[in-house]
Amino acid sequence: MMTASIGQNVLVLNRLWQAVHVCSVRRAFTLLYAGHAHVVHEEGDSYQTLNFEKWHDISQDYCGADVVSTVAFKVRVPRVIVLLFYDRFPKKEVKFTRNNIFDRDKHTCQYCGKVFPREMLNLDHVVPRDRGGQMSWENIVCSCIPCNTRKGNRTPSEAGMRLLRQPKRPRWRPSLHVTFAKASEDSWRNFLDLSCWHVEVG
Numbered sequence: 001m002m003t004a005s006i007g008q009n010v011l012v013l014n015r016l017w018q019a020v021h022v023c024s025v026r027r028a029f030t031l032l033y034a035g036h037a038h039v040v041h042e043e044g045d046s047y048q049t050l051n052f053e054k055w056h057d058i059s060q061d062y063c064g065a066d067v068v069s070t071v072a073f074k075v076r077v078p079r080v081i082v083l084l085f086y087d088r089f090p091k092k093e094v095k096f097t098r099n100n101i102f103d104r105d106k107h108t109c110q111y112c113g114k115v116f117p118r119e120m121l122n123l124d125h126v127v128p129r130d131r132g133g134q135m136s137w138e139n140i141v142c143s144c145i146p147c148n149t150r151k152g153n154r155t156p157s158e159a160g161m162r163l164l165r166q167p168k169r170p171r172w173r174p175s176l177h178v179t180f181a182k183a184s185e186d187s188w189r190n191f192l193d194l195s196c197w198h199v200e201v202g
Contacts, residue, residue: 013082040080079187105142122148137169
């Protein structure tokens with residue numbers, strides 16, 4: 001019998017201890033049992049890695065609710081595992097999203113140069129859509145509402161406005177970004193860059 005803990009997520013590190021993925025508990029146990037990963041277990045101010053057998057052994061004295069139980073034994077749900085043979089980052093590009101455009105442009109209107117909160121920003125087509133402008137990294141910029149209104153359905157030059165910089169696709173390939181869940185937050189925090197961009201978790 002398996003408990004509700006099977007629906008939780010597990011953070012996956014590559015061989016260099018860099019966060020690369022989030023997987024299900026079921027997948028984590030498959031990797032552990034096959035010898036492809038070890039559990040990363042926090043002990044005070046340090047970490048130790050445990051294979052499936054050692055993790056099973058220390059689970060027998062664990063009294064928390066986050067366990068997977070079978071007829072014969074119980075195993076504590078790991079929060080973080082490290083892959084033993086994988087040292088690459090997954091090939092993921094920065095997602096083309098509204099928030100990521102704001103992040104790329106640092107919440108700065110690309111016409112007047114002022115910084116605004118997100119709710120006071122728009123996305124502007126540098127080349128208007130009815131002129132063939134695409135919805136792409138190279139044609140969309142962060143714009144404040146007054147500048148967006150002033151520019152209207154014109155190009156910057158037609159509106160007598162100048163871009164701070166030409167929009168480009170970000171070259172930086174982000175590391176993993178997750179939205180912290182209750183139980184995972186503390187155990188994942190030391191392995192994640194909280195400033196990283198929003199990418200889909202595979």
